[in-house]
Amino acid sequence: MRHFGWIVAAPVAALLLAACGEEEAPVSASPSDPPASADPGQAYTGFFTVLENAEHGPQLCSVVAESFPPQCGGPDVLGWNWDEAPNVTSESGVTWGYYAVTGTWDGTALTLTEPPLDGAATSPVVPDGTVPDFTSPCEPPAGGWAVVDAATATQAAQDAALAHAAEQPDYAGAWIDQSINPASGQETPDEGAMNDPTQLVLNVRFTGDLERHEAELRAIWGGALCVSAAEHTEQELLEIQEEVLAELGDQASGGGTDVTTGTIVVDVIVDDGLQERLDEQYGEGLIRVSAALRPVGS
Known part of the structure; x- marks a missing residue:
């Protein structure tokens, strides 16, 4: 079943993270240290917007600016030939397209070993592991998730509850679970229906004293509520x-x-052993390395 939801960035940036404790494990290398070894013959593949303009040749876009024509920057891609690339767009001196690329990586640039493919036709619809699961971690109450006080199951009450939560020293974030909303099963849900405060579960996390936090939030918010435990506060995670x-x-x-x-998710072009080094430094599972280029055959 498809679940709709969103991370709450209401009165605070309730965006996400997990951090380590006060003491860090000793490590033999910094995350920024180069890998001990690398295979120059290893082929990598990934999906990128490739863009060339008057300032630079073809590059793999790390981030694409929402302009027309688009703008971006990233590593150079060597051996590129626009005549061999499908679905090329050119406008105002900028040439670009979205492609599946394969080549070798020298640490700064990708050298093509195969012609590029149409990225839109070959890329997965949802990259594995990149979409948050907004399902509430609490067990539903008897009878299911429901409004307990209609007078305070309003947008204003929801905002007030989030503001109160964010003021707590052990606040660890918040999000909305839309899975109980009948509109969430629609192909194109009505925006008004999806924003109905009576048809959602407000999720808030803290690192301690959950009973007190739930009682305080319940006095403000009358809609469905899930208060759950987190290992690290939002501030700790942001610092990490x-x-x-x-x-x-x-x-x-x-x-x-x-x-x-x-x-925490860290975006890199190639994981040259970074995941292992971060696991050693911060603890396994805290930081996930998301590599845009993945070894062929892995």
Whole structure:
């Protein structure tokens, strides 16, 4: 069943993350250290917008600006020939397209070993592991999720509850579970129906004293409510995210956090052993490395 939901960024950035404790395990290498060894003959594959403009030749886009024509930057792709690329678009001196690319990686650039393929025709609809599961982790109450006080099952009450939660020192994030909304099963759900505060489960996480937090939130919010435990506060996770991205520098193309799992996601072009090094430094499962280029055959 398809579940609709969203991360709550209401009065605070209730966006996601998980961090380590106060003590860090000793490590033999920094995450930004180069890999001990690399196979120059290893082929990698991935899906990218490839773009060329007056400032640079063909590059694999790390992030694409929503403009027309688009703008982006990223590693160079060597051996590229637009005449061999399908579905090419050119406008105002910019040439681009979305492709499945395969080649070897030298740490800074991809050298094609195969002609590019149409990315839209070959890429998976949903990349594995990238979509949060907004399902509430609490057991539904007897009779199922329901409004307990219609007078406070309003958008204003929901906002007030989120504001109160975010003020707590052990706040770990919040999100909305839309799975109980009948409109969520529709192919094109009505926006008004999907924003109905009586047809959602408000999820809030803290690192301790869940009974107190639930009682305080219940006094504010009359809709369905799930209060669950987290290992790390939102602030701890944000600090870890900033630390990791600062250490990685240009090695990381981006990053973010997932409040539903309490984890950090770090985006890189190639995982050259980074996942193993981050697991050693911060603990296994806290940080997930998402590599845009994956080894062929893996």
